[in-house]
Amino acid sequence: MALSPEIIEKINNSFKAQSMMRTMGAELSQLDTGLVTLTSAIPESCKQQHGFGHAALTFGLGDSAAGYAALSVMPVEAEVLTSEMKINLLAPAAGDRIEARGRVVKPGRRLVIVQSDVFAITDDQEVHIAIMTGTMVPIMPK
Amino acid sequence: MALSPEIIEKINNSFKAQSMMRTMGAELSQLDTGLVTLTSAIPESCKQQHGFGHAALTFGLGDSAAGYAALSVMPVEAEVLTSEMKINLLAPAAGDRIEARGRVVKPGRRLVIVQSDVFAITDDQEVHIAIMTGTMVPIMPK
Amino acid sequence: MALSPEIIEKINNSFKAQSMMRTMGAELSQLDTGLVTLTSAIPESCKQQHGFGHAALTFGLGDSAAGYAALSVMPVEAEVLTSEMKINLLAPAAGDRIEARGRVVKPGRRLVIVQSDVFAITDDQEVHIAIMTGTMVPIMPK
Amino acid sequence: MALSPEIIEKINNSFKAQSMMRTMGAELSQLDTGLVTLTSAIPESCKQQHGFGHAALTFGLGDSAAGYAALSVMPVEAEVLTSEMKINLLAPAAGDRIEARGRVVKPGRRLVIVQSDVFAITDDQEVHIAIMTGTMVPIMPK
Numbered sequence: 001m002a003l004s005p006e007i008i009e010k011i012n013n014s015f016k017a018q019s020m021m022r023t024m025g026a027e028l029s030q031l032d033t034g035l036v037t038l039t040s041a042i043p044e045s046c047k048q049q050h051g052f053g054h055a056a057l058t059f060g061l062g063d064s065a066a067g068y069a070a071l072s073v074m075p076v077e078a079e080v081l082t083s084e085m086k087i088n089l090l091a092p093a094a095g096d097r098i099e100a101r102g103r104v105v106k107p108g109r110r111l112v113i114v115q116s117d118v119f120a121i122t123d124d125q126e127v128h129i130a131i132m133t134g135t136m137v138p139i140m141p142k
Numbered sequence: 143m144a145l146s147p148e149i150i151e152k153i154n155n156s157f158k159a160q161s162m163m164r165t166m167g168a169e170l171s172q173l174d175t176g177l178v179t180l181t182s183a184i185p186e187s188c189k190q191q192h193g194f195g196h197a198a199l200t201f202g203l204g205d206s207a208a209g210y211a212a213l214s215v216m217p218v219e220a221e222v223l224t225s226e227m228k229i230n231l232l233a234p235a236a237g238d239r240i241e242a243r244g245r246v247v248k249p250g251r252r253l254v255i256v257q258s259d260v261f262a263i264t265d266d267q268e269v270h271i272a273i274m275t276g277t278m279v280p281i282m283p284k
Numbered sequence: 285m286a287l288s289p290e291i292i293e294k295i296n297n298s299f300k301a302q303s304m305m306r307t308m309g310a311e312l313s314q315l316d317t318g319l320v321t322l323t324s325a326i327p328e329s330c331k332q333q334h335g336f337g338h339a340a341l342t343f344g345l346g347d348s349a350a351g352y353a354a355l356s357v358m359p360v361e362a363e364v365l366t367s368e369m370k371i372n373l374l375a376p377a378a379g380d381r382i383e384a385r386g387r388v389v390k391p392g393r394r395l396v397i398v399q400s401d402v403f404a405i406t407d408d409q410e411v412h413i414a415i416m417t418g419t420m421v422p423i424m425p426k
Numbered sequence: 427m428a429l430s431p432e433i434i435e436k437i438n439n440s441f442k443a444q445s446m447m448r449t450m451g452a453e454l455s456q457l458d459t460g461l462v463t464l465t466s467a468i469p470e471s472c473k474q475q476h477g478f479g480h481a482a483l484t485f486g487l488g489d490s491a492a493g494y495a496a497l498s499v500m501p502v503e504a505e506v507l508t509s510e511m512k513i514n515l516l517a518p519a520a521g522d523r524i525e526a527r528g529r530v531v532k533p534g535r536r537l538v539i540v541q542s543d544v545f546a547i548t549d550d551q552e553v554h555i556a557i558m559t560g561t562m563v564p565i566m567p568k
Binding site: 014017022047048049055057059060083084 | 156157160161162164186187190191197198202205225227228229231
Binding site: 225226228252253277279 | 509510512536537561563
């Protein structure tokens, strides 16, 4: 289902307002209803001690992809907060870029359950580096 | 129990080698056996869309504090990897600085179970902003 | 803070209405504001293949202890549902009985964040067998 | 890939040795490499206070399905332990039966990452009631 221009604008504005996303070199590469992908080329400033992408980079991209997936199924006036998120790390964040694909598992008025899968991509090869499951909370204006 | 100079040096070197920690403005403010605290003044570059610290900042500090707590109880030649981590966010990361206190719940040769509590601090007032529980895996040289 | 007689009665009635708790041999052994303990002698019917208590027994006691801890801080007309729960298992459920101590970390109108610690007890010796963190959702009558 | 007769026998024997699974009315309804399904008709003895299946029933089935999925990819002499498991509950366990489908996300010598999806089924209709992600640890004989 195509997203409305208002929702697309809201998500783009929110994304641009997050300095952490800029610092992480993140781009919004897919934006569909309940399905959002973020991509990053793994900046030098976001690495761990062995030169791989830091777990906080993987987490930040996966959390934001899932959060925007949740926002895409909420009313246009809603904001969203992460309430909880679990990440299982499967492999090092090593590659040309990492891609976090967030999706809505169960929408709801009070809670939205989400998942993200994160991949490290080199040329055409994908390695699954993390799975994440969490809870997003819609915040409505008073 | 006091840490050996070798372990202290190993943790300091590892910490300095993580560009993500520099980007997050993190400092190692406590380093004891099974107990490590990281502090950050919440840099402008690590915020979410409402001006609070990003969840990835809270996660990154809590994860690293817990990882170094685990490293502090391992043999000096060991490295450590996060296998999984869950975060429950309790309040916005708003304040003069945030402080992540990681500790070892159960040491082990194969797995080390850890927890972190993260606080936002303004003057002398602390707000508990996140609780984290995870699994660290010791990596021994071959 | 002492619980009101209405809340105590509500929790006792709810507890008795859970056939799973009877099957698990569970007893409500402590009931305070934001703090509830359940105890079980590990029935023969709730074991895993090596004769220890099953992870579902540990989970069930810890989840219910945390749920009743949450219920103890809600209005008397509220019900409670577990939204999510994570368990880290630290040791086998072996001993004379297991004890699950649930507590409220952060109360709230929409979400209540809880933790449980579960212990296996033999004579006077306690072994910490599980840590749990989760989210409870208050359900108000319409 | 077809499972060897030895692995099938090992899993069947382990399953029968778990009194908790009998108490939960569980049956091993699918057993493939990295993919195991357990089914239960929701016994009267495993309910919560509103007459739905208890969260411990959902957890127990999902955890065991995932554990046997992990066991199916390990050497025949290995045992398996759950190290950690997170469950997000999506809907009440109401229906004719519940079905837990466990699968291996990432096999490994030290850790096996698993997921389970749990469904409540009435006639031909499925409702997704829980998603679970966890870590299984292979235990080798000494």
